[in-house]
Amino acid sequence: MSACSAIFERIQLPKEKYKMHFLEWIMPISKKESLVDYTQRFAKQITEKNPVLVGVSFGGVLAQEIAQIIPCKKIILISSVKSPEEYSPFFKTVKATKLYKLLPISFINWTENFLHKNGSKKIKNTLTVYRKFLPVRNKLYTQWAVRSFLYWKGCKNKTDLVHFHGNADQIIPIKHIKNCEIIKNGTHVMILTKSSTIQQHILRCLA
Secondary structure (H helix, E strand, C coil), X not given: CCCCHHHHCCCCCCCCCCCCCCCCCCCCCCCCCCHHHHHHHHHHHCCCCCCEEEEECHHHHHHHHHCCCCCCCEXXXXXXXXXXXHCCHHHHHHHHHCHHHHCCHXXXXXXHHHHHHHCCXXXXXXXXXXXXXXCCCCHHHHHXXXXXXHCCCCCCCCCCEEEXXXXXXXXXXXXXXXXXXXXXXXXXXXXXXXXXXXXXXXXXXXX
């Protein structure tokens, strides 16, 4: 949810054929702003007609919402879900019990800053990578994103959709995912760890 467009930096498409546009998260108006209203504002970043949308994790949810309001040629999902029916029992429990309201975002950010200053070299290196690819940790945004994901109602898209999912994804377990192309040993961050494989699949879809 807090990833920036840097997660796509290892995906290299032929420049003579394709033009890549990187979209960044915008701040929600409030933690209860509807995903539909947010999508209307977010989609203003898209200037090309009939684009192919590529979304990772929660970005895949937003990609499907965008395709509801502007014509899109194709949607490519990576490590994401196509409907709330693909949520794991864990997410359903968090929603039902409203445990997400207890997420200590300020404390998590404080702990990260403390460890980055005082932790071991290994911890500091890990956090440096974490900060590069997951920099969006604004409290309002995080509260909105968690709530929006849990309460997503799904879309009835007619846009052509392809879903790539790793069989080692522990955040969104593949056993709950239907109709996807399986990436062997792919985790939830396979956009980074298996970028060459993902790139080949994207090129095949575009072709």
